[in-house]
Amino acid sequence: MSNRIYNVLFHTHTISGLVISVALFVIFFAGSISFFRDDIVNWERQQPIVNNTQMDVDFDTMMDSIAASTPLYGRDITLSQIHQERRVMVSITPSKDTTAEEAAQARAFFYQDPATQKSYSYFQDITLGEFIYRLHFFAQIPYPYGYTLAGIVAFFFLFAIVTGVIVHWKKIISNFYLFRPRAKLKTVWTDAHTALGLIGLPFQFIYAVTGATLIIGSTIMLSTATSFFYDGNSQAMYKDLSTDVAALPFTNNPMTFKGSFNNMIAEAESQWEDVYANKVVIQNYGDANMQVAVDVKPINKKQFSGLGQVAFKASNGQIVFKRTPYGETPYIASVQDFLIKLHYGNFGGYALKVIYFFFGIITCFVIISGVLIWVEARDKKSNTVFKRKANKWVASIFLAISLSMYPVTVISFLAIKLFKNVNDPAPHLFIYKVYFLSWLVLSVLFSIKKNNYFTNKWCLISGSILGFMVPIANGIVTGDWLWTTFNEQQIQIFVVDAFWLITSIVTLIICFKLKPGKNKTATATESTTKKDKPKKQFKSKVKAKAV
Amino acid sequence: MPANKKYLNPSFHQRFAKITAGFIGGFLITSLLFLIFALLTDHVAILITLKFAGFIVWCTLMILPFLFENGWKAWAFYFIALLVLGATFYFLKSTSPELLSAL
Known part of the structure; x- marks a missing residue:
């Protein structure tokens, strides 16, 4: 690969990744939680059902x-x-x-x-689980714009994955074993980005393709088939593609x-x-x-x-x-099955869902580290002060929006348990208010504070502390404490409470491991002092390998 | 580490040409390619394949224009490909009614 092509593709990787960064983070974060969508729905309604009893209905x-x-x-x-x-x-x-x-x-x-023979319209039926699930393909934005946006983001994600692999190809093995946590921030982000990106590569590729297919496969990818092959008769096409x-x-x-x-x-x-x-x-x-x-x-x-x-x-x-x-x-049936099972991760029980969730969060980290590399790499003396400040500001806003999703999600879990009125004819409005307003407030506050270390730390701490309160709130409101739901085999309710308990502990540990000040000062000093030398080294290395 | 600027073409119309060639041209080429196969063989299988594999082909075709130094040259190639594929599709569809009656 010539130097020119290497650099051009590198640039397309950077730009495509940056353009979709926030949207992709929202998709992956909400999507990861959506692996437990059904559990969250049953947790909220206090209607645990025995696993694999679907369609056992009178x-x-x-x-x-x-x-x-x-x-x-x-x-x-x-x-x-x-x-x-x-x-x-x-x-x-x-x-x-x-x-x-x-x-x-x-x-x-x-x-x-089927238990009460009551019927619920789509909006009456909305729960927090359904809300988060639908947030992961922007269904809250009016149709078809939200769906199309999510689909295009998935497609650009595929583009970013492929260009990323091409750019990274020559060093894909050697860089995988490279981790220099004591080096400067940019190196840390780069090592994390490439190593975790490689570990998550098959997962991410599957999600980019299945995600794009499920959301815009029929509307966009098959749009030409509808208009030219079926002469605009979309009914004929859907009949052909139906099983x-x-x-x-x-x-x-x-x-x-x-x-x-x-x-x-x-x-x-x-x-x-x-x-x-x-x-x-x-x-x-x-x-x-x-x-x-x-x-x-x-x-x-x-x-x-x-x-x-x-x-x-x-x-x-x-x-x-x-x-x-x-x-x-039939080929059509197995394609549909494969797309849905691969994307929903519902073919291997909770163990698989936990692994998928873990990979989803890894992908969130890859997205964040990608944006942080972009900032650090442009934080050098050759750039104007204004440009460097603007870049940092963009990164702080990005981090504020993305990381605050964690406490916001926990807040909405608590709000739904403590304040939801079961007879509310429009429960979605309550969920929208809690989720979007708290998200807006936290994003604005963290963006104004403009301190990435602070944003990260306080999102984790507030998420952890509130997360601990989720099982407690559920126990107080419904009497379903972790041990009772476990003993009574109300697995779905147990899973949600246990999920928040474990997540809170993990994020709290991560929070204590964050070395206070070290990263922060490193950013501050590096941007001013020891920036030049390692920069040059890296460049020459890239050149040497690329030739 | 950011891409070395001396290799990047900063002009707007070049970037515009490369991006539109890949995004619009690439999409149309992908669709036409599959539609031609759909006319010739089992159209249901080809169309459901287009639904997911189309994104991978489209993605490849979106990367290719960036390999060109001149984006308009990429557009020219894509345009020729579109003309050839479009003509083939039109010809196949209009001259082989027996293919369509099988739908």
Whole structure:
């Protein structure tokens, strides 16, 4: 690689990384916590469920109660529990009966609690877990801008990863073993950035690709396919790319359904060993050609990806379509499975989630150290004083916004436990206020203080102390102390409390290990005195290797 | 360590050319490449591949223009590639109705 290309690619790595830094940090920090989304939701609602009991629901009673409040004739109803939580997602298409009443002409989406048969609109259902999960792809910014922004950030992240690897390629082995904690700050950041970047490389590559695909794969990457291949008919494309069992034609011949959904689901699950129902689609509800399609999946230990399907003709309960999950999985189905499982990290229990969480935090550190390298490397005499000050200021703002996410997240956990009104019809407004306002206040305060050491230390300390209070607050408010939830096997509630306890201890230890003043003075003195000499050495080294 | 400035081209229109060539041109080339294959073989498999692998191809095509000293030259290459791919796609799609009827 010529010197020119090396430097040009280096520059693209720097710029692409800097441009997305804050957004990427938010994505990775919120995303890492989202690994425990379902636990947080159940912790907040105090509704622990036994693991792997998704879709163990009395669907007959549930459908009766939905049918009592919603006109269903001629509509397709999809029932699924994509998360480990009690409520079932219900999604209903417009009726195929063109004379249907107005309420049946539009799509409907809500959550149904099978224990109480209450239904909740999307916003009524929002919890802190869902909020943090949606923050990780900027869903709070109106659609489609938030999603697109998150997708573009993921794509630029991929660009930064690839250019980073190219630039780093020649020294990838030797630099991996290089750690000089006593050297000047820039060297520390560089060593950390390259070593942790290399350790996290496969993880980060997977997340960049799966993340971009999940969020803008259909809207942007397939946009040309929609307009040129399908001549703008996006319905035709989604039909092609869907793995749902094709519906029977709608006859508009009403017929009362007398069978049992529960029996059909049980029958579908009994067709193969070690499978569980994943999704139920009821097509042409109440029509002579009503069909119930049950998707079943093999448990993770048995097979990573697989799609079994059983479709019943509702009028006589006969099986009209059957696909084995252990045979050859359709390519589209396995692509979807792989993307989602790799991104959600939900195929290996809590152990895997903890590892994924750890890697997510490592990536947060890689992002921060990248920005800090950028500042330190430009903090030299050849730059004007104004420029150096401006760079430092940018870095302080970046650190203030990113690091304050830790205490802000803890504050919102405490607020949700202590002050949330269960009957609030719009719980999202409360969460928005707590999270975004405290984030704004802390970011502004730390930005004004403009001291990175101070920001880091106080974010960690306040996060730790408040984090200790999360299990205590939960114990006082609900009586679910760590030991009771553990003894009663309410694992999800236990996981959230234990998570905050362990995280608080770890961050507090890190905080005490921070050598007070040393880093700070090092920054101060280095920027003025011993900057020149090591700089030159490094440059010549780069040149020598690059040639 | 920051990239040595003597190798970087500071002019705005050069940077603009390289970035747009990679971002817009790269995206269109990626799409067309997959769409042509979609016309020729199993379109469902190709399109679902485009959905995830497209990002990797697009990323590669976004890096390439930076290897050129003149960004407009990169655009020229990309433009030619786009013309060729676009013409191929148009030709295949309009002259082979039997391919489309299989949809």
